[in-house]
Amino acid sequence: MIELADVLDARERVAATARHTPLDYSHTFSSMTGADIHLKLETFQRTGSFKIRGATNKIATLSDEEQEAGVVTASAGNHAQGVALAATRIGVDSKIVMPEHAPVSKVKATRNYGAEVVLHGADYDEAAEKAHEIERAEDRVYVHAFDDPMVMAGQGTIGLEILEELPEVDTLLVPIGGGGLISGIATAVKAKNPDTRIVGVQAEGASSVADSLRKGEVVEREQVDTIADGIATRKVGTETFEVIRERVDEVVTVSDAETAVALTTLLERGKTLVEGAGAVPLAALLEGRFDYDDDEVIVPCLCGGNIDLNVLTTVIMRGLVETGRYLRIRTILKDRPGELERLVQIISDARANIHAIEHDRAGKDVAMNAAEVELDLETKGAEHAEALLAALREEEYEVDVLV
Incomplete structure (x- = not known):
């Protein structure tokens, strides 16, 4: 320990x-x-993360022979960048295995810091299995993302x-x-x-x-x-x-x-x-x-x-969405002129902002004399959103909150 x-x-x-x-x-x-x-x-x-600290400490403590052999690791992104930069600064070759769905920004950054990147697996653990295969095949030193005393230190x-x-x-x-x-x-x-x-x-x-x-x-x-x-x-x-x-x-x-x-x-x-x-x-x-x-x-x-x-x-x-500042609702309108304008006016009077509207009168679950409307709304918070919903229901709209 x-x-x-x-x-x-x-x-x-x-x-x-x-x-x-x-x-x-x-x-x-x-x-x-x-x-x-x-x-x-x-x-x-x-590198935008604490990982440069552990990676630098680990690689700095390797012997000359280990540094000459190069390093390999697995990472979802931050450790990858830390190892890549730390290795490049010391003059050590690095190969990094990252999950296939790792953020594009982290993959690009890791390559820019000088490492060879291999994309493999659905998550960190599958990437780590591949990295250990490379470790054995190429006789590299594995720099663990966390389970190593020098990395922890x-x-x-x-x-x-x-x-x-x-x-x-x-x-x-x-x-x-x-x-x-x-x-x-x-x-x-x-x-x-x-x-x-x-x-x-x-x-x-x-x-x-x-x-x-x-x-x-x-x-x-x-x-x-x-x-x-x-x-x-x-x-x-x-x-x-x-x-x-x-x-x-x-x-x-x-x-x-x-x-x-x-x-x-x-x-x-x-x-x-x-x-x-x-x-x-x-x-x-x-x-x-x-x-x-x-x-x-x-x-x-x-x-x-x-x-x-x-x-x-x-x-x-x-x-x-979680703070009530973005709301998606669905309601049914009578399919006749002026109904959409009436709905929009209620929303405007409530001082909410309409981000998007989808109007559908051909859906199989919509009555022949009706139209389904979905609206994405920007509000000022949870209380404002509740006040808006109350205003719509007071006008006898049946409103479903989708998000």
């Missing part, structure tokens, strides 16, 4: 490559929660930075995929300040840790399903699990919908873009997934900002 000394040594190795990222007090989220919220903005790290340098700037921190919120990040941070923080609480956060669709803790052994999920692709692993690491058992105080989960709301709120109110994995700690805070006191000093670790633009569009829309 790694110790504080490993993290302190790692800081010396990664200093020239990894940035000391900001720790930013948030008036917005402090006001929303009543706590004292400081955001660890690892989104501003080189590199990620733990985040904990050192937080404590140096905010020694009074009460609670750290850290995302968990394979467990490398939280293992490193917990090791550093608990050694220096045992009273600081470490809360791990997983996506519901990739939540293996809670079951593993209950059963006392690593439990593997059959599949993962989450927008937080950076933490979409079927199981926690063997070595990271032991650190989590000993040094992490609590593990909670959040849904994709809650993650989408956190991401869009941070983007709108905090002017900061994160990926799904970076939003889960904030989601846990906003949804009250753990107990905390007023004025408690809490640091959500926003671990990465590498989100594909196509995914971002979907997530923003989901966030707007």
Whole structure:
């Protein structure tokens, strides 16, 4: 099990490559929660993620012979970029296996950092199987995304930075995929300040840790399903699990919908873009997934900002839906002149904005003297949406809310 000394040594190795990222007090989220919220903005790290820390530390500790042989790894994207850049800076050849559906932006970035990219498998675990085949066939060194002491120690340098700037921190919120990040941070923080609480956060669709803790052994999920692709692993690491058992105080989960709301709120109110994995700690805070006191000093670790633009569009829309700011409804109109105009006028009077209209009078489930209308509406929030629906129903429209 790694110790504080490993993290302190790692800081010396990664200093020239990894940035000391900001720790930013948030008036917005402090006001929303009543706590004292400081955001660890690892989104501003080189490669857009904390992964450069662990990758740099691992590759720097390889022997000359191992570096000459080259490295290989598997990753959904962030670790891939970290390994690619770290290897290129040291002059080591790197080959990265990424899931076939990895975000296009992360695949391109990994290639731009100098790695050869192989697309294989439906998720991280299938990509890892392929990477191990390459490891054996080409005699490369495998750089694990999380289950490696040197990788964990590199990620733990985040904990050192937080404590140096905010020694009074009460609670750290850290995302968990394979467990490398939280293992490193917990090791550093608990050694220096045992009273600081470490809360791990997983996506519901990739939540293996809670079951593993209950059963006392690593439990593997059959599949993962989450927008937080950076933490979409079927199981926690063997070595990271032991650190989590000993040094992490609590593990909670959040849904994709809650993650989408956190991401869009941070983007709108905090002017900061994160990926799904970076939003889960904030989601846990906003949804009250753990107990905390007023004025408690809490640091959500926003671990990465590498989100594909196509995914971002979907997530923003989901966030707007969840907060009642985007509404899709369906109703039936009499098929005669002026009926659509009357409906539109009610919506206009309610100060909602029509984003799209679909008018269908030929559907097989629509009466011969009627027309079905679907409308995409922009509203000011949940209360405004409810007021709009009430106004329509008061005019005797039967309204189905589709999203």
